[in-house]
Amino acid sequence: MRFSFVHAADLHLDTPFRGVASQAPLLNRFQSATFQALTRIVDLCLRERVAFLLLAGDLFDVRDRSVRARLALRRELTRLDSAGIQTFIVHGNHDPLSGDTGTLGLPSSVKVFGPEWEDVEVRREGRRLCRVQGVSYPDVEVRENLSARFRRTGPDFSVGLLHTNLGGAEGHANYAPCTSAELAARGLDYWALGHVHTRAEHLLAGGGVAVYPGNPQGRHVHETGERGCVLVEVEDGATRRSFVPVDRVRWHRLELPLTGVRSLDSLQVLARELVDSRCASELDGHAVRLTLAGRGPLHRELARPGALAQLEADLREQFAHGHPPVLLESLRDGTRPELDLDAVRAAGGFMGTLLTEAEALAHDDAALTALWHDEELASLGQRLKRLGVDALEAPRPELLARAGQHVVEHLHEETP
Amino acid sequence: MKPGLHIDGFQVQGFGHFAGFSSALGPGLNLLYGPNEAGKSTLLAFLRGVLFGFEKRGQAERYEPESGAFGGELRLVTGAGPLVVRRLAGRRSEGELTVHGPDGDALPESFLRDALTHVPRELFFEVFAFRLDELSSFQNLAEQRGVSEALFAAGMRGARRLPEAVERLRKDVDALYAPRGQKPELNRVMRELEEVQRQLREVGDRPARYFEQREALGARSAEQQALEAELRATAREVDRLSRLDSALGDLTELARHHTEREALPPLEGFPTAGAARLDDILQRRKAYRAQQAQLAERLAFVSGELARLAAPWPVRERADLLRAALAAFSERAELMRGLPARRAALAAKRRQVEQGLGELGLAVDASGLLALDLSATARGELERVAGRLEAADTRCREAESARAGARESRERLEDTAARAETEHAVLPDARPAQVRQRQAAAARFRAARGDLERLGEQRLELRRQLDSVRVQGEPAPAQSPLPAWLVGVGVALALLLAGVAGLQAGWLMAALCGGIALALVGLLAHARQRVEAAQHAHREAHAARQRWRQQEEERLRATLASLATREELILRDLLGASSDLGLAPGASLADLAARETSLLEELHQAERREALQRERDALRTQRDAALRDEQRAEESFQLAGARSQSLRAELGAFLEARRFPASATASTARALWSDTAALRQRLQDVMADEAALVEDEATCHEAAARLQGEAARTGLPPGAVEAVAARIAAALEEVRTQTAEQRQRESSYHDLLADKALLDQHVRDEDGALELLLAKGGCADEESFRRRAGQALRYAELTTRARELSQRIEALTGLDDGAAREATREAGGESGLKEALDFLRERHRVGSERLKAVLTEQGALNNQLQQWENDEQLATLRIQEESLRARASELATRYAADRLALALLGRARRRFEEEQQPRVIQLASELFSELTQGRYRRVFMPAGGERELRVGDGQRDWTAEQLSRGTREQLFLAFRLAAIRDFGEKNGALPLIADDVLVNFDPERARAAVRLFARLAERHQVIAFTCHPWLRAQFEAEGACVRELSSSTARLPGTGTEP
Incomplete structure (x- = not known):
């Protein structure tokens, strides 16, 4: 049997772009970019006549309280519904079920998984294509390994839709953590994952594959390069995956x-x-x-x-x-x-002492912590944390090494 | 330790109140002890003044006596031997300095500077020789280049401007964030962030409110639909009753009309509008009959006119022939009128041609002219011959011109050659190379004379230097005045004395005497050893100077010998040059200059003669060439003339054969040929015009005759041909007019006949229509018909009105009149109907108002929802929040980095101060710790550019200003002692001269200071002044050599204590 589907995740509709000020000349283009990315995903589904679309969490950010995001989602999913294409959705840490304070009637072909694991059949023209399993985050912080709830329920091609941090990827909160081995043990053919914004594929023991498509639209300077979704073609249980950029x-x-x-x-x-x-x-x-x-x-x-x-x-x-x-x-x-810092260090003098001291401090956790927890820095850190800025949460040794170099450069430049 | 110097003794000739005072000093620790005003400070100033120059005039420390000598001398022991340095008053304020060796030889001042190891004056005054009031002044000390460079350049590399850097960092930190500040950037950003978050909180949970409003909108929509249905039903009922109400009047009127119509007879078949139609028929029949009478009159008139136009006329019958003859005549009329003028013009043209032929001078008449051969071939032949003749003439003229030019050129060259020959003959016969050789000899002569003079000067200088080196020879230093054996004798005498004392006073006395004696001998041996050392140094210096003198003398002698050899070579060169010049070797420079001038003139003349010779040869060659050119030009001219003659004869023959003048030139022949051809063309044109004139005259005569003939045949009166033509034209016009009128009358006649037939038919039709109308109305005559027509009209009015009323009732109520009457009755009649209507209208008004309110609410809800759907405020706030968070994070990171940098600087600074202080500071630390018995552990200079000393006691650090006066002075003394030791190790040991600097020290620290002096005196001479007996005791305890100064010492010449 042959069919195809599209896998996308982390749409983050209508969330602000970091580093794009509200007065920026291209603001409108950036603001509409996440919406356009969704539109292009739907265009892809229609063009390729896929069987269904998978959205693996973080469709929007409840903190953004964007009505536009929800309307745009309904509008685009309605287009799929009109074309007879199903949509499967799980909610993630940014759009947990608890944050959904109202309902916006989504088309009947859209299946939103609840807080309990569910297994759904996908049929086309009376024939069963595959099974899709999924579970949504009931709340923001989910520390349980949700993948453990999944299991193979039949011989059909089985897809697991999950928002998770596979292998404890850095830079992302460690929610619903799991490992490749744990996913492989569930026996599914394709894990449609979300949460990690960088595209990645993990081949699992037993022939399955776990895929992060990445977010379809980069939103800050640490999300560089092409962004998009994954078009998956299934034939006789084997998958062929191709990345399709949709960012604008x-x-x-x-x-x-x-x-x-x-x-x-x-x-x-x-x-x-x-x-x-x-x-x-x-x-x-x-x-x-x-x-x-x-x-x-x-x-x-x-x-x-x-x-x-x-x-x-x-x-x-x-x-x-x-x-x-x-x-x-x-x-x-x-x-x-x-300026040659090695030469400065070798030459000794005050600057040599300074560099040596900086390196020593950077490797002395106790001394660095003492410096970091000085009264003013600590109170500033707490105030920033209350404002949602976590810049000073933990000591940063690299700042110390950089400070040493800067001071040396400063002194060097001031040397007449 | 490098060798330095110490002051062996001094002699004051006049300085302050000292006059003729002298004293000796030891190489180690010395104390000059004296009461106040004994002159201790004066002596310090004296020592500094002799070594580095007196103070400027007017300065208090100059100590210049009011009268007598000013200055004195120092005896120094240096690494290079003893020196006597004398400085006396002189023209310069600093005094005149002289330096002598031990044997009295004057030495350069550099000997003194070398001995002082080039220490700067200021550094010496601050560090090596200072007073109590100068001890506390570290500022001056730190500003001295020697010290400060030693302190700051060595160890503080890279941190010279550390304080500025720290200050800048602090400013950056303060500008970024202040815990309780408002203005720093991070404070501002956090404040803005808090404000944005407050606004976000105010906005609330937008989706929740959105969905709530959507539900409210749904409820309002349902209510709106129910209200609209109810309103529609009420409106329908109101409408129905209103229609019935408005139809009540029409129903009443309709009933009345029905009653009146039923009273009339049956008139359904009576013609509609019968009376009007009867009147119309009668009126039309009357009008037709009047038109029939008018038409009969017009037919009679047209018949008469047609008979008049049909009468017979000859002109009408021959009209075509007349029209043809007249046309032929008209065509030629213009030509006929111009015939006489054309004839006269042609006669004039023929005369002009004949006159032109006579003017050409050709021997032919008009017929002969036409017979001439002026074809294109003949013309080509003429052009060919004439062209060749003109070319030959041109070449002839060119050859003549070339011949004249060649002749003129030859004559000019002959003139130039004659002038050059004349000038060449008067110049002397000499070659430039010979003259240049003599000029070179003159230059060699001059150079040799200059070299000889310089050699003489060099030889004199070398001899003077040689003499001076010889004079500087000095006797060998004397041997030690105290032979070594004398020490042995002393020991023997001491032992002998001890033995004698033992024999006489016992062993105790013997031991005492022996000890004393041995001590004296030890002293003697020590003194001898010191003297021996000084003499040894002196002898080594003497030997070094002697070696230098020998080497210098040998070098000078070798130089003198090479000078002599060079002088001989130059003399030989001088002789050769003088013989080439023809001058005596001893000729003066004036003779040489005169000879050089004459040689310069000879050179000019020789060069000019050579140039003239070259020019003469060139002119001869050019003249020969010009002569050849002239001959060639003559030949060309002759050839061209012959060719021209031949061609001219050929042209003459050509012209004669064509009856043209044979003597004509080529251009004349061409012009004559053209004129002849043009004249012949004109003659041919005149002859053609004459033939055409004859033909035109014949045609005109024929047309005139034909016209006259036709006029006669028609019967028109005869006359001139023009008049006949006019008459014929008028008759033909008359014929045309009559024909047109006849056609018009005939057409009119036929039209009138047709109109008459039509009118007859109309009259018959109207009669039939009258009969038919009366029959339809059932009447026999017009009177009865008119009466019945009035009744029929009323019947029709009633019927029409009833139909209108029924239609209106149906239009208003939607019911026919019967149903409407029934509905009215059901509604309770007229009064019941009006009451029901008022009730329903009130109900509709209330419902409408409610619907309006619901719609307003719905609009507001829709607006709110649309606003939220397209709302930018929330997105803008979120963007601002994220931007401000990013900015705050960046600023906080910078703030943390800057604070870390500051902390890092502090730690590095402490570490540096602990580990990397210069050696001087380390020494000062040790000395100061010793001075204060360990109270203060270290002295340091803070990292950076602050030139100050600080001390630490292990607990905290202190600046110098924070210390007590005594401790501060101890600090600065320790620093100076350290600097002196450091300087001594690097440059050479110089003496320390301190004027009562310990007076503010407590006894313990004073004792420690004296101990340090004594320790320093092991390598440096120390000269201390004091007036305090307790200090004297301290110095004596440390073995100082004490010399007393009394207040009268200075005024007693030569009474200083001697060692």
Whole structure:
């Protein structure tokens, strides 16, 4: 038997883009990007005449309280319903069942899994295609291994739809944790996972596969590159998976080496060339974090008060009027003076002592913790935490090493 | 320890109140003890002044006496031997310095600077020789280059501007965040974030409210539908009753009409509008009969006119022939009028042609002209011959011009050659190379003379240096005045003395005497050893100077010998140059200059003669070429002339054969040929015009004759041909007019006949219609018909009105009149109907108002929902929240990084201060700890650019200002002692001269300080001044060599204590 389906996750409809200010010139393009990504997923389903669509959690963020998100979801799923394509949904940590304070009538072909595990047959033209199993998050924090509830219920092709952190991926809350072995033990053919925003595939023992399609639209500078969903073609129990990009704006982290650059004008030209070469795709827009790197004579000029901000404003203006338009998320100065830190350390003196002390502190957890928990930092950290900013939660040794280098560079530059 | 210097003694000639005072000093610890005003500070100023220059005039520390000598001398023991440094008053305020060796030889001042290891004056005054009031002044000390560089450059590498860096970091930190601040950026961002979150809280749970409102909207929609149904039913009933109400009047009127119609006879078949139709028929019949009478009159008139136009006329019968003759005549009339003028013009043209032929001068008449051969072939032949003749003439002229040019060129070259020959003959016969050789000899002569003079000066200088080196020879230093054997003798004498004392006073006395004697001998041996050491150093210095002098003398002698060899070579060169020049070797420089001037003139003339020779040869060659050119031009001219003659004869023959003048030139022949051809063409044109004129005259005569003939045949009166033509034209116009009128009358006649037939038919039709109408109305005459017609009209009105009323009732009520009457009755008649209507209208008004309120609510709900569906506020707030969170995170990270950097700086600073202090500071730490008996453990300079000393006691750190005066002075003294030791190790040991600097120390610390002085004195000379007996005791306890200064010492010349 042959059929196909689309697997998407983490739509995060209408959630704000990090690093895109409310006054940004391309704001509208970014705001509509998550909606357009969903539209393109539905377009794909219609074009490929798939049997069903799987949405593996975090369709929207209840914190955003967006009515538009729910309306857009209903509108797009209605299109699928009209074409006779079913949709299966589980809710994740960002859109748990408890956060759904109202109901918006979804089409009858949409199956939303509840807090208890369910197993559903998928039929087409009177024939049974496969089985889809799923379970939604009842609340935000689910520490239970939900995959343990799944099991193979028959010889048909079986799909597990789950929002989970497989293998304790870093950078994501460790909700519904599970391992590849645990998933393999459930005996399903295809695990349609959500939660981790980076595309990944895990081949499981026994022939199954667990797939993270990633989120269909990158929302900040740490979600770079193509984003989309996975088109899965099933034939005689075997799957062929192909990634289909659906994002309309794309994020990039670009590094521009300063070596050999003599003037700010040349720097602007190089920056434009770099951005043009990397942001050539015909999308609605691109967002770029540009980091100036390396050592060069411009370092001192960039260190002047206001110089970097002025350069950033100029480049932002230029990029915004390009084709396609590019939003400069930020311009970071990662340049270094023409200074050999090893030589400084070897030469001794105060700067040598400083570097040695910085390295020693970075490896001394107790001393670093003592420094970090100084009264002001601690109270600031608590206030920030109340505001939802977790910048100062734990000591960060890399800041110390960086601080040492910066101070040395500072002293070096001030040496007449 | 590198060798330095110490002061062996001094002699004050005049300084302050000292005059003629001298004293010796030991190499170790010295104390000059004296009461107040004994001159201790004066002596310190004296020592500093002699070594580095007196203070400026007017300064208090200059100590210049009011009269007498000012200055004095120091005896120094240096690494290079003893020196006597003398500084006396002079023109300069610092005094005149002289430096002498031990044997009185004057030495350069650099000997003193070397001995002082080039220590700067300021550094020496601050660190090595200072007063009590200068001890506390660390600021000056720190600003001295020598010290500060030693302190700061070595160990503080990279942290020179650390305080500024720290300050900047602190400012950055303060600008980022303050726990209770408002302005710092992070505070501001957090405040904005709190505000945004507050607004978000106010917005509440938007989806929940959205769904709530949607439910409310659903309820309102249901209510709206129910209300609308009820309103529709009420409205229908109101409408029905209103219609019945409005039809009540029509129902009454309809009943009345029915009654009246039933009273009339049956008139259903009576013609509709019968009276009007009867009147119409009668009126039309009357009008037709009047038209018949008018038509008969018009037919009679048209018949008469047609008979008049049909009468016979000859012109009408021959009209076509007349029209043809007139047309032929009209065509030629214009031509006929121009014939006389054409004839006269042609005669004039023929005369002009004949006149032109005579003017050409050709021997032919008009017929001969036509017979001439002026064809294109003949013309081509003429052009060919004439062209060749003109080319030959041109070449002839060119050859003549070339011949004249060649002749002129040859003559000009001959003139130039003659002038050059003349000038060449007067110049002397000499070659430039010979003259240049003599000029080179003059240059060699001058150079050799210069070299000889310089050699002489160098030889004199070398001899002077050689003499000076020889004069500097010095005697060998004397041997030790105290031979070694004398010590042995002393020991023997001591033993002898002890033996004698033992024999006479017992062993105790013997031991005492022996000890004393041995001590004296020890002292003697020690003194001898010191003297021996000084003499040894002196002897080594003497030997070094002697070796230098020998090497210098040998070098000078070798240089003198090489000078002599070089002088001989130069003399040889001078002789050769003078013989080439023809001058004596001893000729003066003036003779040489005159000779050089004459050589320069000779060179110019020789070069000019050579150039003239080259020019003469060139001119000769050019003249020969010009002569050849002239001959060639002459030949060309002759050839061109012959060719021209031949062609001219050929042209003459050609012209003669064609009856043209044989003597004509080529251009004249061309012009004559063209004129002749043009004239012949004009003659041919005149002859053609004459033939055409004859033909036109014949045609015109024929047309005129035909016209006259036709006029006569028609009977028109004869006359001139023009008049006849006019008469014929008028007659033909008359014929045309009559024919047109006849056609019009005939057409009119036929139309009138047709109209008459039509009118007759109309009259018959009307008669029939009258009879038929009377028959339909059932009447025999018009009177009865008119009476019945009035009754029929009323019947029709009633019927029409009844139908209208029925239709209106049906339109208003939707019912026929019977049903409407029945419905009215059911509603209770008219009064019952009105009451029911009022009730229903009130009910409808109330329902409408409720519906309106529901719709308003629904609109508001819809608006709210739509607003929420498209609401940007929430999204904007969330974007702001995320942006502010990101900004706060970034700022907090920067803040943390800056605070970590500050903490890191503090730790690095402490570590650096502990581990990496310069050696001077380390030494100062040790010395200060010793001075304070361990009260303070360390001295350090804070990292960075703050040039201050700090001390630590293990608990906390102190700045110098925070210490008591005594402790502060101990700190600075310890630092100076450390600096002196460090300086001594690196550069050379210099003496320490301190003027009563221990007076603020407590006894313990003073004792410790003196101990440090004594320890320092092991390598450095220490000269201390004090007026305090307890300090003197301390110094004496440490073995200081004490010299007393009394208040009268200075005024007693030569009474200083001697060692």
